[in-house]
Amino acid sequence: xxxxxxxxxxxxxxxxxxxxxxxxxxxxxxxxxxxxxxxxxxxxxxxxxxxxxxxxxxxxxxxxxxxxxxxxxxxxxxxxxxxxxxxxxxxxxxxxxxxxxxxxxxxxxxxxxxxxxxxxxxxxxxxxxxxxxxxxxxxxxxxxxxxxxxxxxxxxxxxxxxxxxxxxxxxxxxxxxxxxxxxxxxxxxxxxxxxxxxxxxxxxxxxxxxxxxxxxxxxxxxxxxxxxxxxxxxxxxxxxxxxxxxxxxxxxxxxxxxxxxxxxxxxxxxxxxxxxxxxxxxxxxxxxxxxxxxxxxxxxxxxxxxxxxxxxxxxxxxxxxxxxxxxxxxxxxxxxxxxxxxxxxxxxxxxxxxxxxxxxxxxxxxxxxxxxxxxxxxxxxxxxxxxxxxxxxxxxxxxxxxxxxxxxxxxxxxxxxxxxxxxxxxxxxxxxxxxxxxxxxxxxxxxxxxxxxxxxxxxxxxxxx
Numbered sequence: 001x002x003x004x005x006x007x008x009x010x011x012x013x014x015x016x017x018x019x020x021x022x023x024x025x026x027x028x029x030x031x032x033x034x035x036x037x038x039x040x041x042x043x044x045x046x047x048x049x050x051x052x053x054x055x056x057x058x059x060x061x062x063x064x065x066x067x068x069x070x071x072x073x074x075x076x077x078x079x080x081x082x083x084x085x086x087x088x089x090x091x092x093x094x095x096x097x098x099x100x101x102x103x104x105x106x107x108x109x110x111x112x113x114x115x116x117x118x119x120x121x122x123x124x125x126x127x128x129x130x131x132x133x134x135x136x137x138x139x140x141x142x143x144x145x146x147x148x149x150x151x152x153x154x155x156x157x158x159x160x161x162x163x164x165x166x167x168x169x170x171x172x173x174x175x176x177x178x179x180x181x182x183x184x185x186x187x188x189x190x191x192x193x194x195x196x197x198x199x200x201x202x203x204x205x206x207x208x209x210x211x212x213x214x215x216x217x218x219x220x221x222x223x224x225x226x227x228x229x230x231x232x233x234x235x236x237x238x239x240x241x242x243x244x245x246x247x248x249x250x251x252x253x254x255x256x257x258x259x260x261x262x263x264x265x266x267x268x269x270x271x272x273x274x275x276x277x278x279x280x281x282x283x284x285x286x287x288x289x290x291x292x293x294x295x296x297x298x299x300x301x302x303x304x305x306x307x308x309x310x311x312x313x314x315x316x317x318x319x320x321x322x323x324x325x326x327x328x329x330x331x332x333x334x335x336x337x338x339x340x341x342x343x344x345x346x347x348x349x350x351x352x353x354x355x356x357x358x359x360x361x362x363x364x365x366x367x368x369x370x371x372x373x374x375x376x377x378x379x380x381x382x383x384x385x386x387x388x389x390x391x392x393x394x395x396x397x398x399x400x401x402x403x404x405x406x407x408x409x410x411x412x413x414x415x416x417x418x419x420x421x422x423x424x425x426x427x428x429x430x431x432x433x434x435x436x437x438x439x440x441x442x443x444x445x446x447x448x449x450x451x452x453x454x455x456x457x458x459x460x461x462x463x464x465x
Contacts, residue, residue, distance in 0.1 A: 018143040028150040051093035061090035062130035070119035081108040107294035121150040165189035171216040180212030198252040208244035237309040250301035273300040276307035320354020327401040348374040361397040
């Protein structure tokens with residue numbers, strides 16, 4: 001009888017909800033509770049996941065994606081402080097009493113034009129999903145609270161702010177320049193809030209022909225050129241114009257990206273900004289860029305206009321590569337019919353997910369198989385349970401790993417029934433003597449007497465002669 005134990009058998013879950021199995025709570029602490037215009041503050045969010053009773057299906061991990069908004073107490077006006085952040089739950093608690101704690105630090109900033117006053121900070125659920133050990137994802141968004149209070153802060157904007165960005169795809173510059181020189185510090189921002197330029201006072205801005213710059217444009221390219229070999233684009237490509245317009249000193253370009261658009265396995269510190277060089281028909285990677293992972297932005301100085309993009313190194317992901325280790329046979333000696341467990345550890349050392357077939361052979365014969373699906377870099381134990389009804393030594397082979405076990409015959413236990421002692425030996429029966437035959441006795445005596453007397457008489461007769 002063979003059983004392959006890859007996952008636990010689901011238990012009946014009649015009349016049970018997710019609240020009966022699992023609870024998740026947040027504890028938030030802000031780095032500041034009073035802040036002004038353009039001040040960045042941080043929310044440290046500690047999430048605690050608790051398994052209240054054994055899950056019917058083994059879950060490997062999960063994530064919760066939320067946004068953070070601020071609600072003004074006086075006017076009920078709502079502003080977004082963080083459009084998206086994700087908390088990962090790994091390893092996922094599957095057995096009663098298991099606890100997983102995760103911490104994430106989120107940078108927050110009130111948008112320009114926010115009203116002064118006290119704001120209640122609220123986390124709003126976007127999506128929650130969990131993944132089974134087989135790789136399937138399940139949505140659990142309807143079972144979690146749609147929002148959760150995180151605390152409150154007091155916001156005091158400055159009365160005058162010269163750095164309020166000018167928003168739009170096209171900007172007429174005559175109001176901000178004098179003969180090609182900017183008269184103050186200005187911020188120009190695309191209407192999708194993903195591209196921003198900071199131009200300092202006294203910056204000289206000229207067209208390709210050396211004339212004062214009359215307008216500024218910034219828009220997303222509809223048909224951008226392909227990225228250079230070995231890189232891939234993160235986010236969007238923006239064209240800034242007029243093309244070849246120059247700046248002295250350089251101005252500051254900031255491009256933002258979504259954390260979800262980051263390639264798997266690429267660190268944010270590896271991001272770079274590249275400029276499209278029209279004359280050479282090629283991308284040129286710019287130096288001096290700075291990545292702020294807290295706000296998902298990268299900043300770089302530029303001295304003239306062109307198309308700009310965020311690039312990430314393209315990773316070559318290795319296929320799934322499985323190995324089997326740690327063969328264990330327990331016990332190594334067993335009686336007939338006794339349960340024996342054969343265990344191995346399956347590891348996927350590749351980058352990509354894959355499925356692997358595990359085979360158990362006893363004395364060369366196939367006795368059990370199972371398919372296990374593993375993500376890259378993960379391991380999982382596999383157990384076989386067998387019994388043997390014939391005594392002997394058996395050879396185990398699990399995907400090339402060899403081992404042995406011995407099955408011993410069960411001898412009967414000694415009897416406890418008392419044994420009767422052997423009978424005592426008896427003396428042989430005595431035969432009574434036969435009656436005396438006196439006629440026979442007399443004849444014998446007479447014959448003996450004659451045998452003695454006759455020679456004597458003959459001897460006397462000879463003497464007389």
